[in-house]
Amino acid sequence: MTAASGCVIELVEHAPAVSVPLPDAVGRALVASRIADAAPDAYAPGRWVLRAGSKVGAVRLEPPGGPAVTVRITPKVPVARLFFLLGYSLDPRGWRDGEVEIAEHRELLPALAHAVERQVDLALRRGLLQGYMPTEDTSLVVRGRIREAEQVRRRFGTALPVEVAYDDFTDDIPENRLLRAAVERLLRLPGVPADVRRRLLHQRARLIGITPLVRGQALPVWHPTRLNSRYHHALRLARAVLEGSSGEHAAGNLRIDGFLFNMNKLFEDFVTVALREELRAGGHVARLQDTHHLDDDARIRMKPDLVVYGDDDGRLPRAVVDAKYKAEKRDGYPDADLYQMLAYCTALGLPAGHLVYAKGNGPHTAHRVRHTGVRIHQHALDLDQNPRQLLGEIRSVARQLVGGPPVGSARE
Structure with a gap:
């Protein structure tokens, strides 16, 4: 069942279209961002006809000078089943015998936030993972190797300081940067329950020394190894959060912030990965x-x-x-x-x-x-x-x- 209540609009994936009161700027932003099918209601000025497609989740649209409008799109499949499809497609061997833990949450975004927080907590229980990161620096002592071309270009033959390159053993590695980015992303989304938000704030405090990602920057690349095995589930969910973000962008003067799953892609990923695993066996x-x-x-x-x-x-x-x-x-x-x-x-x-x-x-x-x-x-x-x-x-x-x-x- 679909209804509009104040500034919160509830839609159901592929359900019949509904007419809701909506500012024109918000309606146009829904069209431009392809969050849902939207068109002005020809029979009722000030209302828009909305129909959800295959994208599910929640987004908040903030027009300048007006109240924010939250659009929630509920999937037709149970949330627990959706998370099984997601978990299996991300890691068929790791998730084969169980589903992503979503506790009692029956809505998509609270379930996602809970699942990510639990996996981040499990990953960090033994402390932050550390690794070697290539580092370029200017130093008064030689460490690693001298960057000769940079030394000549910047220092004109002087001995000190020295342009050096070395591998630094640090916790500021791609794995931790992805976890911090996912936690911060969830903290900005509408509809995260208060208890989950508190736990996410605790995880962010554990990652406070990690360099935050710059908005628009490509996500850091990580590779699964034996050394980072305790991070695998958390990292795969973190990438799902960061890659599924609907924006955090502006359409004209209107800001959009939220998270959407594309059910078309989720189904395609699950089917092809599951078939590949069966055929490989x-x-x-x-x-x-x-x-x-x-x-x-x-x-x-x-x-x-x-x-x-x-x-x-x-x-x-x-x-x-x-x-x-x-x-x-x-x-x-x-x-x-x-x-x-x-x-x-x-x-x-x-x-x-x-x-x-x-x-x-x-x-x-x-x-x-x-x-x-x-x-x-x-x-x-x-x-x-x-x-x-x-x-x-x-x-x-x-x-x-x-x-x-x-x-x-x-x-x-």
């Missing part, structure tokens, strides 16, 4: 977003979500998959997806292609394309079930990709 080679070309001149690029290869070199395609979260037609799957999959099969020389949807309007079906012999399969995953059952459906699709019977079929 069976000894098959599967790659995500591999580049291929539709034409002989290699001018028209294609990037299927997942391609399975039939040889160890990974050169002979065996199956192709595209994941689609939402069917656009009321009466079933959109035809454009079929045309796209036919192009993939034609270019890769495959007799069959596979489209994987979130279960909605259409059932599992298959189409044989005239004059080509190509068969296009359309699978439907039911997200409203527990993780074990959902991974069972993924396993069934994976077996069909390599010519095996579906899980639970009569052929088993």
